Amino acid sequence: MTTATVGALLRTWRERRGFSQLELAGRADSSSRHISFVETGRSRPSEEMVLRLADRLDVPVRDRNALLLAAGYAPRYAHTPMDDPSMTVLREGLERLLTGYEPYPALVVDATYDVVAANRGIMMLLDGMPEHLLAGPLNAMRLTLHPEGLAPRIHNLREWRGHLLAQMERQIALARSEPLRALYEEVAAYPLPPASERPGDSEPDEAVPYIALPLRIEHDGQLLSFVSSISTFNTPMDVTVAELAIETLLPADPATVKYLRSLAP
Incomplete structure (x- = not known):
């Protein structure tokens, strides 16, 4: 070798x-x-x-x-497991951040989109998911695009799927990660749910001036709209921290705000 x-x-x-x-x-x-x-x-x-x-x-x-x-030098950056005692402050900070964002959905994922932490807004969207998708480490891409996952509930599935796959393609080009490529090949191969089993790729409400491509997803008969924002840590000095991403789903219309607030304790 x-x-x-x-x-x-x-x-x-x-x-x-x-x-x-x-x-x-x-x-x-x-x-x-x-x-x-x-x-x-x-x-x-x-x-x-x-x-x-x-x-x-x-x-x-x-x-x-x-x-x-x-080059013959020692590694500079640690790779600390999230459950290590030294990561307690980070874990607690992330939990406070996610809890403070409720009732709106927010989660933290690692480099291959495994869910590190999620708030009640995310768990609400996962209501009714089959056990085999919830077993083991949750994977955000798998949960979203699997035909038994959230995919049948997403009204603009083709657009949102294209957005997610393009996002993964950019990350693979940047990092050349084999685990990420394997995940991409898996989720890209998922068949689209039959039209009879999903709400359909409906057009967004023209009366709502969306600022970005919305995720339009149905929950308990209510159509919700979100725009996604992703944050990372500035100048990370640890591999684990460098590969964390915080994704928040911002309500994209007044109806979504009203509905989520009605569900809040």
């Missing part, structure tokens, strides 16, 4: 980003000659240079450790 050199890895990331050696050198306060020497193995970059190049190339934190190891 051949282990890639740091130069080869950096060249791969540079090409993925579409940078020339000269452009990368300018961004990293270096020279194209030095970048060339690093990529060809004629020069061993310092630890500082590896991290600087990784930053300019927007290399995911997990892969920055791989670059450091390939």
Whole structure:
């Protein structure tokens, strides 16, 4: 088994980003000659240079450790399990954030869309899901697109499915994650529910000026509309934290606001 050199890895990331050696050198306060020497193995970059190049190339934190190891340095970023005692403050903070957002839905997912935490708004949307989809770690993409999951309840399923698959494609292009690619291939292969078993790809209400593509989903006979917002942590120093995303579903019309507030304790 051949282990890639740091130069080869950096060249791969540079090409993925579409940078020339000269452009990368300018961004990293270096020279194209030095970048060339690093990529060809004629020069061993310092630890500082590896991290600087990784930053300019927007290399995911997990892969920055791989670059450091390939260059002969120790990994810089920990990969701490969420149930580790050192993550208590983070877990409690996320729980307060999700609870404070109720009655509107919000959840936290990891790099492969496994649900790390969710509030009661999300659990309300999952009412009636089959046990096999709720067993084991919940996966947001699987729950949303599976023909026995939320898919039959989504009125604009084709649009929303296309949005989610495109989002995963962009992430795969950025991180080249094999687990994420496997998930993408799984959910992309799900058949669309038969028309007789879903509300249908109805048009949104033209009277409502949506600010973004809405998720239009039915719950207990009521059509709800949401727009999605995703947040990540700024300058994370841990692989686990770097791969967390907080998704909040903002009510997109007054009827959704009224309905969710009517369900609140």
